[in-house]
Structure formats: structure tokens, C-alpha cells
């Protein structure tokens with residue numbers, strides 16, 4: 001074995017051995033008297049992307065909101081070993097947790113530059129505009145454009161860019177490719193892939209092609225509980241498990257999980273190709 005191979009093997013072994021950055025155990029959430037999460041267990045790896053999967057209405061967004069303290073929760077949420085389940089959302093943000101929500105949360109009337117400036121966090125060091133504009137050159141050229149006039153893909157880029165500005169330790173992205181045209185999905189996936197080289201990402205994603213490309217690990221939520229944890233490729237390559245856990249006949253690259261019977265109407269039925277292109 002030559003020296004280079006040795007270095008690679010050691011780096012890989014180190015990555016595998018690194019303790020998870022985020023450890024969630026027995027996470028429970030009750031909203032309006034309704035038990036939505038009954039006990040979610042999840043590890044977010046200290047490197048790369050961890051996917052949070054599940055059928056529509058399984059509890060993925062509620063898990064993310066529970067981690068962030070956006071809904072009342074019990075259980076354990078450890079960030080780098082520190083228990084955070086009692087912390088308010090702003091305290092988690094100060095500890096370096098960045099969030100790109102499902103609705104993107106851009107301020108429509110403000111320009112791209114103003115949206116980014118609002119995300120700057122005092123005390124977090126110099127904002128990483130260099131990184132942001134390297135990953136999203138378009139945001140520089142559109143700096144003065146009102147965010148509400150951007151396409152869905154461009155708004156998603158603003159949402160992800162905001163999480164990268166402050167040297168965060170963890171990025172949580174909730175369905176960043178939802179409703180985007182296939183070409184834009186590829187672009188967003190490429191950016192997330194680059195981002196995950198420097199910051200670990202917890203990715204809620206229904207597009208299994210994106211999961212296959214980005215995620216090394218995954219957790220599957222079903223009916224408010226963790227139904228599976230393990231390597232993402234292992235799940236996607238196992239048709240029986242994919243059918244049982246995600247409701248897909250086989251994990252075809254573009255397949256999205258089906259809705260559960262009697263669940264609320266799907267927010268994003270069909271495949272990515274079926275969806276209306278969002279220019």
C-alpha cells in the first residue's frame with residue numbers, strides 16, 4: 001500500500017469513527033393536544049449529509065422543528081455532546097445550527113442582498129460572502145433584485161446561502177428540491193454537495209436521486225417514530241425495505257415516496273419529472 005492510499009484509508013476510518021454531531025433520542029412532540037412524534041432517534045454524522053426520509057405526513061418536518069425548538073418537545077437532543085432540548089431556538093442558532101425551512105422563508109419585498117444581510121449573526125465572525133458567492137454566483141448578479149421575483153430555485157439558493165454565511169456547525173435543509181424543475185434540482189443538489197464538504201447537513205428529502213447522490217446515512221420516520229437507521233445506499237438498494245419504509249416499488253432514481261393511505265393529501269405527488277417546472 002503506498003503512502004497516499006494509507007492517508008485515504010486513515011481519513012475514511014477517522015470519518016467512520018467520528019462520533020455523531022447531533023444525537024436525538026426519544027424525541028416526542030405534542031401539538032394542539034395531538035401526539036405527532038412518539039419517540040424519534042436520529043444521529044447526524046459529523047461529516048457529509050444525513051438524510052431524513054419518510055412518507056408524506058410521517059413527521060419529518062416536525063422532527064426538524066423539534067430539534068430546533070420551534071415546537072415544544074421532550075427527549076434528548078445533543079449537539080456535539082451538549083444537551084440542547086431545554087434551549088430556545090435562538091440559543092441553538094447561536095450555537096451554529098442553520099435552518100433552510102421548507103417554505104424557504106425569504107422576505108419577498110427585500111432584495112437578495114438584504115435577505116442575506118438579515119441572516120448575518122453578530123459575533124459569528126466575518127460573514128462568509130466569499131463562500132456564498134463562489135457557490136451561488138447568481139446571487140451576486142441578482143443582489144438588488146426583490147427576492148419575491150426570483151424563481152423557486154433561486155429562492156432556495158438564498159435560503160441555503162443564509163445558512164452558510166455564519167460558519168454554522170450544522171445545516172438543516174427541509175425539502176430543498178421540492179417543486180423544482182429537474183435541472184434546478186440538479187443545481188441545488190450540487191450546491192448542497194459542496195456545502196456538505198465543509199458543514200454537516202441534515203437533509204429532509206423526498207427525491208431519492210438526490211438522497212442517493214448526497215447522503216451516506218439515513219433515518220426513516222414512520223408514524224412519528226424512527227423506523228430505520230443505516231447507510232442510505234443500503235436502503236435504496238433494497239427494494240423490499242424501500243417499499244416497506246418509503247412506499248416505493250423500487251428506489252428508482254427519480255421516485256418519491258407515496259402517501260400513506262388515509263394521510264393528508266400529498267403536498268408533492270408523483271415524480272420530479274411530473275412536477276410543474278418552476279422556471
Ligand SMILES: Nc1ncnc2c1ncn2[C@@H]1O[C@H](COP(=O)(O)OP(=O)(O)OP(=O)(O)O)[C@@H](O)[C@H]1O
Nearest residue numbers: 031032036054055056057058059060061062063267
Ligand atoms: N401544527 C400542527 N397541528 C396539528 N397537526 C400537525 C401540525 N404540524 C404537523 N401536523 C401533523 O403531524 C403529522 C406530521 O407532519 P409533518 O409535517 O411533520 O410530516 P412530514 O413527514 O414532514 O410530511 P411531508 O413530507 O408531507 O412534509 C401530519 O399528520 C401533520 O398533519
